Each structure stands twice: as C-alpha cells, then as structure tokens.
Amino acid sequence: VVRRPARHSGRVTTLSPTPRSTVRRGKERARTEREELYAVLDAVLVCHLAVVLDGRPLVLPTGFGRDGDTLYLHGSTGAASLRTATAAPVCVAVTELDGIVYARSVFHHSVNYRSAVVHGMAHPVTDDEQKLHGLRVLTEHLAPGSWDYCRPPDRRELAATTVLALDLAEASVKIRGGPPVDDDEDVADDTRWAGVLPLARTWGTPEPCPQLGPHHTAPPPHLTTRTHP
Amino acid sequence: VVRRPARHSGRVTTLSPTPRSTVRRGKERARTEREELYAVLDAVLVCHLAVVLDGRPLVLPTGFGRDGDTLYLHGSTGAASLRTATAAPVCVAVTELDGIVYARSVFHHSVNYRSAVVHGMAHPVTDDEQKLHGLRVLTEHLAPGSWDYCRPPDRRELAATTVLALDLAEASVKIRGGPPVDDDEDVADDTRWAGVLPLARTWGTPEPCPQLGPHHTAPPPHLTTRTHP
Numbered sequence: 001v002v003r004r005p006a007r008h009s010g011r012v013t014t015l016s017p018t019p020r021s022t023v024r025r026g027k028e029r030a031r032t033e034r035e036e037l038y039a040v041l042d043a044v045l046v047c048h049l050a051v052v053l054d055g056r057p058l059v060l061p062t063g064f065g066r067d068g069d070t071l072y073l074h075g076s077t078g079a080a081s082l083r084t085a086t087a088a089p090v091c092v093a094v095t096e097l098d099g100i101v102y103a104r105s106v107f108h109h110s111v112n113y114r115s116a117v118v119h120g121m122a123h124p125v126t127d128d129e130q131k132l133h134g135l136r137v138l139t140e141h142l143a144p145g146s147w148d149y150c151r152p153p154d155r156r157e158l159a160a161t162t163v164l165a166l167d168l169a170e171a172s173v174k175i176r177g178g179p180p181v182d183d184d185e186d187v188a189d190d191t192r193w194a195g196v197l198p199l200a201r202t203w204g205t206p207e208p209c210p211q212l213g214p215h216h217t218a219p220p221p222h223l224t225t226r227t228h229p
Numbered sequence: 230v231v232r233r234p235a236r237h238s239g240r241v242t243t244l245s246p247t248p249r250s251t252v253r254r255g256k257e258r259a260r261t262e263r264e265e266l267y268a269v270l271d272a273v274l275v276c277h278l279a280v281v282l283d284g285r286p287l288v289l290p291t292g293f294g295r296d297g298d299t300l301y302l303h304g305s306t307g308a309a310s311l312r313t314a315t316a317a318p319v320c321v322a323v324t325e326l327d328g329i330v331y332a333r334s335v336f337h338h339s340v341n342y343r344s345a346v347v348h349g350m351a352h353p354v355t356d357d358e359q360k361l362h363g364l365r366v367l368t369e370h371l372a373p374g375s376w377d378y379c380r381p382p383d384r385r386e387l388a389a390t391t392v393l394a395l396d397l398a399e400a401s402v403k404i405r406g407g408p409p410v411d412d413d414e415d416v417a418d419d420t421r422w423a424g425v426l427p428l429a430r431t432w433g434t435p436e437p438c439p440q441l442g443p444h445h446t447a448p449p450p451h452l453t454t455r456t457h458p
Binding site: 206 | 249274275277278279280281284285286287288289290292318319320321322324326328329331332333334335336338340342344346348364368371372375376378379380381382383386390408409411415416419421422423424425426427428429430431432433434435436437438439440441442444445447448449452455
C-alpha cells in the first residue's frame with residue numbers, strides 16, 4: 001500500500017515514507033520535512049532518471065524542474081528512455097556533493113551530500129498549455145530568466161519535446177553534513193589528520209556565442225546575477 | 230548479442246557499441262574512444278547505480294572507482310540496492326556538468342556535460358585480497374592519498390563492506406561542449422544574447438575535525454594539493 005499525503009492542502013509538510021521510500025541505511029541522515037525535499041530538488045541542476053527497459057535497468061541524466069509537488073522531466077520525443085518512462089514506474093535521484101569526509105580510518109571515509117530519491121509513475125503532459133507550463137518550469141530550473149528573455153517554443157518545437165510529470169508523493173531525502181565520525185580508538189590515537197574538504201559549484205565567466213553581433217557587449221542581468229543554486 | 234571487446238589485450242581502445250549502449254539521441258555527442266570513457270569515469274566523484282527491484286527501477290548515488298576495465302561499486306552489506314545489484318543486471322551513470330548553454334531560443338537551451346553510461350552484471354568481490362584492492366581503488370577515487378595515510382580496514386570492517394565489480398565492456402560516452410546551436414533565423418535576428426555560463430567544481434578550505442589534537446596544525450599534503458580531478 002502506497003501512502004500518499006493529501007496534496008495541495010497546504011497542510012502536509014512531512015514526507016510519508018512508504019516501504020520503498022523508507023530510508024534503511026544511514027537513518028540518521030534521513031530527513032522527513034517536505035521543505036527539505038523541495039530544497040534538495042531545487043538545488044540540483046540535473047537528475048538521474050531510471051526506468052526498466054526489457055527487464056533491465058536504464059539510468060540517464062535528465063533535465064528536470066519542480067512546481068509544487070510535481071516534478072517535470074524533459075527530453076526528446078525520440079528518446080527510448082522517455083518513451084519507456086511514459087506511464088511506467090520511474091525512479092529519479094538528485095545528488096549534490098558538498099564535500100569529501102577524510103576520516104582517520106579508510107572505513108569511515110564518506111561524503112557530505114544532499115540527495116533525494118523519488119518513486120512514481122511518470123505521465124506525459126499532452127495538453128499544449130500545460131506542456132508550455134512544464135517547459136517553463138524546466139527552463140527556469142536550468143536557466144532562471146531565460147523563459148521571458150528568449151524566443152518561446154513554436155508549434156513544431158513543442159511537438160518535438162516530451163514533458164513528463166511525476167508526482168512527489170513518494171520520496172526520500174538524505175543529507176550528510178559535518179565532520180568525520182571515527183572510532184574512539186582512532187580519535188584517541190590522534191596520529192592522523194581528519195576533517196572535511198568542502199566542494200562547491202562555481203559559475204565561471206560567461207562565454208559569448210561567436211555568432212553574436214558586436215552590439216552585444218555584455219550578457220543580460222538574469223545571467224550575470226546568477227548564483228548557485 | 231552483446232559484443233565485448235577483448236580485454237586486457239592492450240589493443241582495444243575503442244568502445245564497441247551494443248544495441249543497449251548505442252547512442253541514439255544526439256549522435257554527434259557520442260564518443261567512441263575507450264580513453265574518453267576512462268577520462269569521464271575518473272573525473273566524476275559519485276555515480277548513480279540503477280537496479281530493478283520488484284520489477285521497478287531503483288537508482289541511488291553510489292561511491293565507485295575504476296581500475297583498468299573494472300568498475301568497483303561500494304556499499305554496506307545491508308543496503309537493499311547492493312544486494313539487488315549482486316549478480317544482476319545494473320546500469321551505472323556518471324555525469325559532470327560543465328556549463329549551462331543559454332541559446333537565443335528556449336528550445337535550444339542545453340547543458341555542456343560529460344557523461345558515461347555502463348551496462349552489465351555486477352559481481353560481488355569475495356576474496357579478501359581482491360576486496361582490499363577494490364576498496365583501495367574506491368578510496369583513492371574519492372580521496373587520493375588516503376589509503377596509505379589512514380588506518381586500513383580491519384577484518385570486521387572488511388566483512389561489513391560490499392564491493393561489487395562491473396566490467397566496462399558495454400558502455401557509452403556522451404560529451405557536449407561549445408556554444409549554443411541556434412536556428413539561423415534566431416542568429417540573424419541578433420536581438421538576444423547567447424553563450425555559455427561555465428560551471429566548475431572547486432575545493433574549499435579544509436575544515437579540521439573538532440576532535441583533532443592541537444599538534445595537527447595543517448592538513449596533510451595529499452589533501453592540500455588536491456585538484457579536481
């Protein structure tokens with residue numbers, strides 16, 4: 001039985017673990033607040049979408065975006081993975097690495113990270129207006145400000161794009177932060193350095209397209225003011 | 230029929246696409262050199278491991294490392310995903326984002342990335358010596374220099390760790406780089422900025438474990454000299 005939180009009630013703020021979405025390993029890293037799920041999903045740029053194809057697993061990096069309790073997934077109408085994912089069970093994972101945990105022992109080496117795993121059925125968005133909405137969500141996730149700035153999709157482009165919607169009813173969140181957790185003897189021994197090497201994503205200097213005309217002297221503000229995430 | 234390159238011959242340097250590993254979408258982004266597969270796998274810190282569990286897809290972030298044509302996957306003996314992945318078909322994806330491609334049109338927005346997808350059967354490494362070798366490969370992938378510096382795994386820790394080995398026979402590589410590719414009319418129109426916003430991982434300042442003794446005034450060289458990757 002898959003328990004689902006009442007949606008759009010504005011009151012359900014905790015995740016309701018199902019057998020599939022219950023965190024079994026590293027329970028102390030599991031988070032149960034829906035806001036934490038949203039935060040992780042919104043912070044990671046690309047997801048990994050898994051489907052079953054001919055009885056075998058297939059996982060591919062995929063663009064996505066979130067609006068409320070809906071995850072939109074993006075792809076070409078020709079992609080086998082997305083055809084397979086249509087009205088079929090999928091699993092989506094997003095992961096952001098925040099650092100390498102250097103412990104005193106090899107065994108306690110770890111990573112600091114934020115991750116979310118979503119289970120559900122992905123459904124194609126077929127209505128043109130809803131599809132445009134899904135594409136806006138996807139575009140704004142990847143490139144905030146681009147939707148209003150750029151030429152919108154025309155009829156042909158819209159038809160060539162698959163947008164899948166996945167309900168965020170069944171999901172789990174795991175977050176690890178902080179220093180290494182070593183065995184007491186190794187800490188007492190105190191012969192080895194231990195700590196965390198933080199890892200961050202940073203934006204570089206925008207690289208203008210070589211085909212831009214000479215009057216484009218600077219990128220637009222929605223790009224220059226971008227901070228991650 | 231799964232074609233497999235002759236292994237350890239030192240001569241097979243190209244990937245041999247099988248039906249599963251043949252890149253169908255974005256063929257111009259597909260790479261066929263085995264060295265490029267190695268480079269992508271070695272550059273990405275964490276993989277996404279997909280298995281089929283009860284007929285449904287499951288994908289989780291997982292530590293890994295590569296030695297020659299063997300990918301080692303890491304986890305706890307208690308993890309359901311790794312139990313499922315043992316002697317079963319798995320799919321592993323690694324993805325590194327290099328930038329956001331801001332096109333003139335929403336439709337041609339994209340990302341610059343390096344990705345690899347590996348298909349195969351994952352087999353548990355049971356021999357203690359081979360398991361230690363696999364753990365060394367996994368550790369050195371995540372934290373180069375840590376294996377020799379840190380306390381090695383003891384018998385109990387070794388028993389509590391699952392190491393899976395996956396042959397790199399069936400794999401595909403996709404890489405996108407460079408500026409946006411817009412429609413001619415949008416380029417000619419020249420009313421919108423287009424280009425790439427580069428994205429990079431950067432290491433921060435090491436954060437010492439609060440339990441370190443006062444004589445640990447600096448992290449060891451294998452940490453301070455780390456560059457990515």
